[in-house]
Amino acid sequence: MKLTSGLSRTIMRYHSSRSRPSCLSNFFCRIYGVSKTHDTLILRSIESKFKRRSNTSLATSFEGPVVDETNLRSLRSKHVFENTLVSKSGPVSRYNALVASGMVREDSFQRSIINILQDMQDRLLNYDPPFVSDVRDEVNDESTIFGKLSKLFSASIKNSSINSPKGLYLYGDVGSGKTMLMDLFYDTLPQKRKRRVHFHAFMLDVHARIHHLKRANYETYDPIPPIASDLAKNAIILCFDEFQVTDIADAMILRRLFDELFKRGVVVITTSNRHPDDLYKNGIQRKSFIPCIELIKQRCQIQSLDSGTDYRKLQKETSGAYFYPLNSQTSQSINTIFKMLTKNRQVTKRKLEFLGRHLMVPESCDDIAKFTFQELCCQPLSAADYLELVKYYNTILLTDIPQMNLVLKNEARRFITLIDALYDNKATLICSAETSIHQLFTVESSTHSALLNPQSSTHHHTLFDDVEIDLERKEQNKNSPIFTGEEEVFAFERAISRLIEMQGKEWMSKVILKARSGGNSSVARPTVEYMG
Ligand SMILES: Nc1ncnc2c1ncn2[C@@H]1O[C@H](COP(=O)(O)OP(=O)(O)OP(=O)(O)O)[C@@H](O)[C@H]1O
Known part of the structure; x- marks a missing residue:
């Protein structure tokens, strides 16, 4: 079993401490390699992030865009741009400054694209x-x-x-x-x-x-x-x-x-x-x-x-929040982390309601939620649900992720969509899985397929009506090659790359910056019903 000792040691220390906030600082210092002498404001903001109660009073009805895209902005760019002394004049000078600061590696393929983007920006200046x-x-x-x-x-x-x-x-x-x-x-x-x-x-x-x-x-x-x-x-x-x-x-x-x-x-x-x-x-x-x-x-x-470089795979240090294989020890580790993060606060079942849909959150506390893979990826959920979820929760614990294959492509597609939503919102994912990240997707069929029950999305049925798409024809075409999983195999690679980055220490520094800038607090919260 691959259980990161640093993480487990930190959890033990956390449990033996009486002072939760300062211990939480230590927890993040240790897991994510944040220096203890690092800006104390940052640590305070993490603590307040974990202490913060979710705002449940705002009910919204749809009047405009569903998603506040400012929350989907790359935090890397925020991180990089707000913390590096750079010229603000254009993409080329920004790129030069990042390379000079050592935050970005000079890459000749990227260099040619940044020059194109600079030309484009120059042309746009005169665009009426x-x-x-x-x-x-x-x-x-x-x-x-x-x-x-x-x-x-x-x-x-x-x-x-x-x-x-x-x-x-x-x-x-x-x-x-x-x-x-x-x-x-x-x-x-x-x-x-x-x-x-x-x-x-x-x-x-x-x-x-x-x-x-x-x-x-x-x-x-x-x-x-x-x-x-x-x-x-x-x-x-x-x-x-x-x-x-x-x-x-x-x-x-x-x-x-x-x-x-x-x-x-x-x-x-x-x-x-x-x-x-x-x-x-x-x-x-x-x-x-x-x-x-x-x-x-x-x-x-x-x-x-096409530089052939996946920069996410170059990082060496991991935070160790990915546990495998599935056994009693890994399950205990996840439960311990959940207890630690939610200690002394009430864990509730919640129902999120938005756009006439609802999403059950079986265990949640502030902006921390825990699901099994079955609950989050084997139900008829879509990107709309996952994007709604990340408006509320910045830390997701996801247990029992099976090895996925083309038989499980509906589940795999949902899992990939979930990873995309978490990644784009710089959320933290702590999970337990059947295999290592690299083996999570396979083209072989799996024994798990019979256990999982894919269903179609009601969201899409409504949409097909809206855009007058003939569903019967869609059904007749379900053996079309797009259902052979070619797209999924392609998307697996991206999901693996992102999962690796999300397990890295650098990821947490982005999470810290997000907490520092107020996290998701600018997003109007839809209706939440507490279930007890
Ligand atoms: N030249 C570089 N030096 C260091 N890090 C880099 C460099 N280029 C990109 N990165 C980092 O690598 C990670 C992946 O980059 P990015 O998300 O831009 O890739 P992408 O091509 O959009 O990936 P995907 O196709 O999966 O969306 C990011 O954390 C980014 O900051």
């Missing part, structure tokens, strides 16, 4: 985007006078977008620095009308807007143009992290949405693990998605970043 109308002017039901006017208006937008600069589609290997480079670009952009968002969160926002508009308007109402206008009004430069298309609903929405966004002069910068030609590969009705690929290739410069 077209005027975008108000959402309410875009009721495009052609049976109404507004609809007819809207059609005329769309034609005029089309002409005005001709001079918009090309964006960038940056694709390549896992962990090669795509997000870091995009963040350097984004953070140095002087424009205010910009938005940086994880692609999952962006699509959830779009789904929610579609549903909201469809419910409030006519049957024949086309929600895409007004949504595009609203998005363009708020951000003329849109930066997406991890562009990926794995489902038909997203494919059909994107085809139209991108067309409308580009017509409104929006410039898209995105990272992805896939070349545009490989997006939604083997997907149902893929032919209908090809125009979207062509549009991306037309409106974005396509660049690869």
Whole structure:
């Protein structure tokens, strides 16, 4: 069994201490290698983070974006930019300063991309985007006078977008620095009308807007143009992290949405693990998605970043919060950590309610929650649920993770989505698993498959209705190659890379900085029901 002795020793020390806050400081000092002489404010902020009670009084109904994307920002960039004396003039000077400070290793592949991003930023300085109308002017039901006017208006937008600069589609290997480079670009952009968002969160926002508009308007109402206008009004430069298309609903929405966004002069910068030609590969009705690929290739410069280096795997020190294999000792270790983190405070069962959905949290205390893999990855949950979860919980304990394979691809896909949500929010993951991180995903079938029961997502059924996708046809196509797991195998690599980084000592320093900057406190909390 691989049980990190440093962690267990720290837990023992924690238990033998009477003073919880100072002991907690020691706990983090030891596990995450934070120097004891390190800024005491940081340690105080960790303590207050763990003492903080969750705010449960704010109930929200959907009026706009589902996710506050400021919480999805890369903390590395915050960490790096706020703590290094650097010139604020552009991505190249930022990159130079990071290399000079030793925080980033000089990388010739990254260097060529940062030069491209610098040119792009220079071009954007002179960009005068077209005027975008108000959402309410875009009721495009052609049976109404507004609809007819809207059609005329769309034609005029089309002409005005001709001079918009090309964006960038940056694709390549896992962990090669795509997000870091995009963040350097984004953070140095002087424009205010910009938005940086994880692609999952962006699509959830779009789904929610579609549903909201469809419910409030006519049957024949086309929600895409007004949504595009609203998005363009708020951000003329849109930066997406991890562009990926794995489902038909997203494919059909994107085809139209991108067309409308580009017509409104929006410039898209995105990272992805896939070349545009490989997006939604083997997907149902893929032919209908090809125009979207062509549009991306037309409106974005396509660049690869294939340095062959996964920087996440270069880190040497780990925090030891990943326990394997599954046995009584590992299970006891997880329970001990949970008790330690929640000591003297009430552990409750909770029900999170949002957008007409609910998510059960079996054991929780402040911003710490504990689940089994079965509870979190074998239920019909989606990115929306996991992003909601990380609004509340900054530390997740996840037990009994099985080795995953293509038979368990629904569970694997959910687990990967969960890891993405935790990673993007700089959350802490403490877990117990059947195998080491490197062996967590396999293409072999597993004996566990019979134990787990995949179900379909009700969220997607609603969405298919909203975008008028024929579900019967989807069912007929369930043997389509997209269900062979090719996408999952690809995503496994990214998840492994991220899990490794999340087990590293450097990860905790990011968590500390997040706590220091107030964590998720800016996010409106949805309804929570205490179950006792
Ligand atoms: N040149 C570098 N020197 C040191 N660390 C780096 C360098 N480039 C990237 N990193 C670090 O490696 C990690 C992975 O980088 P990043 O998230 O940007 O990769 P990515 O290509 O976007 O990965 P993915 O495809 O999985 O999303 C981050 O913690 C980042 O700060």
